[in-house]
Amino acid sequence: MPTPTRLFTTLAITTSLLGLLLLAGTTPAATTAAPDPSIVPITATGTGSVSSPPDTAVINLGATVTDANSAKAQDNLNIIIDATIKAVRATNIPGLTVQTQWVSVQPQFDFNRPTSTGQPSIIGYIASNTISITLSDPKQTGRVIDAAIAAGGNQLQGVTFQLINDAAAKGQALTQATLDARTKADAIAAALGLRITRVIEASTGAVQRPWPTPNFGRAMMTDASAFRSTPTPIESGTLETTAEATVVFAAVAK
Numbered sequence: 001m002p003t004p005t006r007l008f009t010t011l012a013i014t015t016s017l018l019g020l021l022l023l024a025g026t027t028p029a030a031t032t033a034a035p036d037p038s039i040v041p042i043t044a045t046g047t048g049s050v051s052s053p054p055d056t057a058v059i060n061l062g063a064t065v066t067d068a069n070s071a072k073a074q075d076n077l078n079i080i081i082d083a084t085i086k087a088v089r090a091t092n093i094p095g096l097t098v099q100t101q102w103v104s105v106q107p108q109f110d111f112n113r114p115t116s117t118g119q120p121s122i123i124g125y126i127a128s129n130t131i132s133i134t135l136s137d138p139k140q141t142g143r144v145i146d147a148a149i150a151a152g153g154n155q156l157q158g159v160t161f162q163l164i165n166d167a168a169a170k171g172q173a174l175t176q177a178t179l180d181a182r183t184k185a186d187a188i189a190a191a192l193g194l195r196i197t198r199v200i201e202a203s204t205g206a207v208q209r210p211w212p213t214p215n216f217g218r219a220m221m222t223d224a225s226a227f228r229s230t231p232t233p234i235e236s237g238t239l240e241t242t243a244e245a246t247v248v249f250a251a252v253a254k
Helices: 004-023 070-088 136-151 167-190
Strands: 040-052 056-065 097-115 120-136 154-161 194-204 213-216 238-251
Touching: 040 056, 040 167, 040 194, 056 070, 056 136, 070 097, 070 120, 070 136, 120 136, 120 154, 136 154, 154 238, 167 238
Parallel strands: none
Antiparallel strands: 040 238, 056 120, 056 154, 097 120, 154 213, 194 238
């Protein structure tokens, strides 16, 4: 049997340990809830696509001039491009912008007439200038092309249609993708004798903005008379915005 002194010492040590534990805020470890075995996760990926008319057109056109003298070729080209830009701006179409894309002067070679050093002879120079015209109203594309060609432009590289204000189209495509995922999940659940009860997790892939639709042009003849009687027909068509959504559903037995 322990002596009174030893018993008092043991009680004191026990009391001290209890006090330290209380001061440290020690509590029993929390237990993690086990997953509900009755819930079956079903993962489905849906896609959505929305067609929209473009809201922007980009026209690339310009002129090319050939002359035996490089400075003269450049001067003649400057006169044509200046007139072309003025004619385009004179259409007074709201939201129209013009930007220079390419300026160059390149020699023309005759490989059948080599110089004394064996190099091909330079027989002239080609001066080129390309401008990019952006329109917020694609319906005016043909009108702008006609004005540019009538003013002297003789090169049409192409027209590109874009959808700049695409927020509404993105939202519609994501909605379609999410509903498509739910439809697929319902089909899987029905085949397994289950029913969907709730959403566990949802995520979306990158929403694909519509790629610009290029309509490549061709080199135009310098004689613009052919373009004055018949307006240039332009069809902008539609652009596709696509989206993808992945959803994890919880399903239980029916």
